[in-house]
Amino acid sequence: MMKRLKLAFAWLLVAIPLTWGALQSVKKSMPLFTERTAVRGQ
Amino acid sequence: MVPSRKRRGLAEIQLRIAEFKSSGLSKAEFAARLGVHPLSMERWLRITQQTQPTQPPQPAQSIAFQNSPAFVPVICTPSASASSADWPESVAPSGWALRLPPGLDPSTVRSILDVLPAKRPGIEGILWNGNLHESPLEAHCLNNPVRFIDRNATVAEAGFSRWMVPPAAIAVHMCIGQIYGFSVFSKPLTQAVKGQAWTIPQVGWIYSIALVLLGLSAAIAGKWVERSGPRKTMLASAACFCGGLVISALGVRWHQLSLLYLGYGVLGGVGLGLGYIAPVSTLMKWFPDRPGMATGMAIMGFGGGALIGAPLGVLLMESFKSTTTNGVAEAFLCMAGVYGVCMAVGAWIVRVPPEDWKPVGWTPSVKTSAMITTSQVSVDIAWKTPQFWLLWIVLCMNVSAGIGILGQASLMCQEMFGVSALIGGGFAGLLSLFNMGGRFLWSSVSDFTGRKQVYCIYFLLGALLYCLVPLSQRTGNRMLFLALTAVIISMYGGGFATIPAYLRDLFGTYQVGAIHGRLITSWSMAALVGPPLVNYLSESRKKAGVPAAEAYNSTLYLMAGLLLLGLIANLCVRPVQARHHLPPRRLG
Numbered sequence: 001m002m003k004r005l006k007l008a009f010a011w012l013l014v015a016i017p018l019t020w021g022a023l024q025s026v027k028k029s030m031p032l033f034t035e036r037t038a039v040r041g042q
Numbered sequence: 043m044v045p046s047r048k049r050r051g052l053a054e055i056q057l058r059i060a061e062f063k064s065s066g067l068s069k070a071e072f073a074a075r076l077g078v079h080p081l082s083m084e085r086w087l088r089i090t091q092q093t094q095p096t097q098p099p100q101p102a103q104s105i106a107f108q109n110s111p112a113f114v115p116v117i118c119t120p121s122a123s124a125s126s127a128d129w130p131e132s133v134a135p136s137g138w139a140l141r142l143p144p145g146l147d148p149s150t151v152r153s154i155l156d157v158l159p160a161k162r163p164g165i166e167g168i169l170w171n172g173n174l175h176e177s178p179l180e181a182h183c184l185n186n187p188v189r190f191i192d193r194n195a196t197v198a199e200a201g202f203s204r205w206m207v208p209p210a211a212i213a214v215h216m217c218i219g220q221i222y223g224f225s226v227f228s229k230p231l232t233q234a235v236k237g238q239a240w241t242i243p244q245v246g247w248i249y250s251i252a253l254v255l256l257g258l259s260a261a262i263a264g265k266w267v268e269r270s271g272p273r274k275t276m277l278a279s280a281a282c283f284c285g286g287l288v289i290s291a292l293g294v295r296w297h298q299l300s301l302l303y304l305g306y307g308v309l310g311g312v313g314l315g316l317g318y319i320a321p322v323s324t325l326m327k328w329f330p331d332r333p334g335m336a337t338g339m340a341i342m343g344f345g346g347g348a349l350i351g352a353p354l355g356v357l358l359m360e361s362f363k364s365t366t367t368n369g370v371a372e373a374f375l376c377m378a379g380v381y382g383v384c385m386a387v388g389a390w391i392v393r394v395p396p397e398d399w400k401p402v403g404w405t406p407s408v409k410t411s412a413m414i415t416t417s418q419v420s421v422d423i424a425w426k427t428p429q430f431w432l433l434w435i436v437l438c439m440n441v442s443a444g445i446g447i448l449g450q451a452s453l454m455c456q457e458m459f460g461v462s463a464l465i466g467g468g469f470a471g472l473l474s475l476f477n478m479g480g481r482f483l484w485s486s487v488s489d490f491t492g493r494k495q496v497y498c499i500y501f502l503l504g505a506l507l508y509c510l511v512p513l514s515q516r517t518g519n520r521m522l523f524l525a526l527t528a529v530i531i532s533m534y535g536g537g538f539a540t541i542p543a544y545l546r547d548l549f550g551t552y553q554v555g556a557i558h559g560r561l562i563t564s565w566s567m568a569a570l571v572g573p574p575l576v577n578y579l580s581e582s583r584k585k586a587g588v589p590a591a592e593a594y595n596s597t598l599y600l601m602a603g604l605l606l607l608g609l610i611a612n613l614c615v616r617p618v619q620a621r622h623h624l625p626p627r628r629l630g
Binding site (some may be wrong): 001027029033 | 162201203205206209210212213216343346348349352353384387391463465467468469470471472474475478524610
C-alpha cells in the first residue's frame with residue numbers, strides 16, 4: 001500500500017505541473033483556431 | 043546472493059597484467075585498449091609486484107569452498123559504481139568470498155583483507171555486512187561508511203518498482219527545462235529600475251553562455267556522473283541550477299550583469315549539463331527492454347520544462363511587480379526554491395538497478411541486430427570512433443533544422459499569413475506541445491523500428507515537409523501550415539530523445555551517460571550557430587526586396603538541406619568495430 005502511495009505521489013509530482021504547463025500552452029494557442037481575420041492582408 | 047558492492051579481484055588484475063606483458067604494447071597503449079586510465083595500469087603493476095601470483099580456484103578447491111559455510115560464491119563485476127570508474131562492466135566473472143560475522147571490528151576485517159588473497163588463491167575478498175570488500179583496493183572503504191548521496195546508497199532494494207524512476211528523471215528535466223522559457227525575462231531585464239538599462243543582445247548572452255556551459259559540463263563531467271551515480275549528480279545539478287538562480291536574483295537586485303552571466307549562465311549551465319545526462323543513463327539501465335521509451339520520458343520532461351517555465355515566470359513577475367521592482371529578482375528566488383525542492387525529491391526517489399537486475403519476465407532477445415551491440419565501449423575510446431562523430435553531425439543537423447522554425451515561429455506565422463501577434467504566439471505555443479509530445483512518441487517508436495531507421499524517417503520526412511511549407515503559404519492554407527510544422531517539430535523533439543538510445547545501441551550501457559555528455563556539445567554548437575544563420579538568411583532576403591511572406595522560403599529550403607546532410611551522416615553509421623570493445627573479463 002505504502003509503495004503504491006509513493007508511486008502515485010511521484011507521478012503526481014510531475015503530472016500536475018506538466019498538465020498545468022500544457023494547459024497554459026493550449027490556452028495560448030486558442031486564438032490560432034478562434035481568430036479568423038487576417039490583420040495584415042496579403 | 044549478489045552483494046551490492048562488487049569489485050574486480052586481484053586475480054583479474056594479475057590476468058590483465060599478464061596480458062599486458064605478453065602483448066608487447068606500451069602501458070599507455072594497453073591502457074587505451076582496455077579503456078582505462080594509464081595510472082590504473084601503474085597501480086595494477088604495483089599491486090601484482092607486491093603479491094604472490096594468484097591462480098583461479100581449481101575444481102577441487104571450488105568444491106571445498108562450496109561445501110564450506112564460511113565461503114560464498116560472488117560475482118565480481120567491476121562497474122561504474124566502483125571507485126575505479128574506468129573498469130569495464132561485465133557480468134561473467136565469478137569467484138569466492140569469505141563471509142565474516144557482521145559484528146566484527148573493522149580493524150580486524152581490514153587486517154584479514156590485507157592477507158587473505160595471498161594466502162587463499164581464488165578468493166576475491168570478504169563478504170561483510172552485505173558488501174564485498176577486496177584487498178588491497180577495497181580496504182579503505184571499511185572506514186568510509188556509505189552516505190546517502192553515494193551511488194551505493196541508491197542501489198534499489200528488493201521490490202522497488204522501476205516505474206518510480208521516470209518521475210524522478212522527469213522532475214529534474216522539468217526543472218532544468220526552464221532554460222527554454224528564459225526569453226520571458228529578456229524584455230523585463232532590459233527595463234532597468236535603476237542604473238543604465240541593459241540591451242537585448244547583452245541579456246541574450248546569458249542564454250547563450252548557459253547553453254555553451256550545458257554542453258561543456260556534460261562533456262567534461264560525464265565520467266564523474268557515471269561514477270558518482272544519479273543521486274549525487276542530481277543534487278549537484280540542483281545546487282548549481284538553483285544557486286545560479288539565486289546569484290542571478292542578486293545580480294538583478296544590484297544591477298550587475300556580470301552576476302547574471304555567472305549565475306544563470308555559468309553556474310546554471312553547469313547544473314543543466316549535469317541534470318540532463320544523469321537521469322537519462324539511469325533510465326536506460328532500468329528499461330533495457332524499452333530504452334527509447336525510457337529516454338523519451340525523461341527528455342519529454344525537458345520539453346515540458348519550457349511549457350511550465352515561461353508561464354510560471356510571467357505569473358511570478360506579475361505577482362511581484364511594483365513601482366520599485368520589475369519582479370524579476372523575486373521570480374528568480376521563488377523559482378530557485380520551487381525547483382530546488384522538486385529536484386531534491388527527484389534525487390531522493392531515484393535508484394540504480396542492482397548489477398544483475400532484469401525486468402521480470404524479460405530475457406534479452408536472442409535475435410541479434412548488427413546495430414545493437416552486447417559489448418561495451420568506454421567513453422575515451424567511443425569519442426574517437428567515426429560513429430560518435432557521425433551521430434554528432436546527426437544531432438547537430440536535427441537541432442539546427444528544428445531551431446529554424448522554433449526560434450522564430452511566432453514571427454514566421456505572422457509574416458507568412460499576415461495574422462496578429464496573438465495568433466503567432468498561439469502558433470508558438472502549439473509547437474511547444476508537439477515538441478514535448480514528439481519526444482516521447484518518436485523515441486518510443488524507435489524501440490520497434492530501430493534507431494537508424496527512425497532517424498531516416500526524421501530526416502527524409504522532415505526535409506519533404508520543409509519543402510511543402512512554402513506551398514501552404516502560397517495557397518494561404520493556415521491549417522496545412524500548422525500540420526506540416528507540427529509534424530516537423532515533433533520529429534525535432536524525437537531526434538533529441540532518441541539519441542541516447544542510439545548511443546546505447548552502438549556503445550553499450552557502460553559509460554553511455556558520459557558519451558551522451560560529450561555528444562551534447564553538438565546541441566550547444568547548433569544552438570549558437572543555428573538561430574543567427576536563420577535570422578541572417580531571412581533578413582538578407584527581405585533586404586533584397588523579397589516580400590516578407592516569401593522571405594522564409596529560402597530558410598525553409600536551407601533547413602531541408604541540413605536534414606539531408608543529417609540523413610547522409612545517419613546512413614554512414616555502422617556498428618562499432620570489435621577492436622574498440624572492452625575485452626570480456628572472466629575469472630577462473
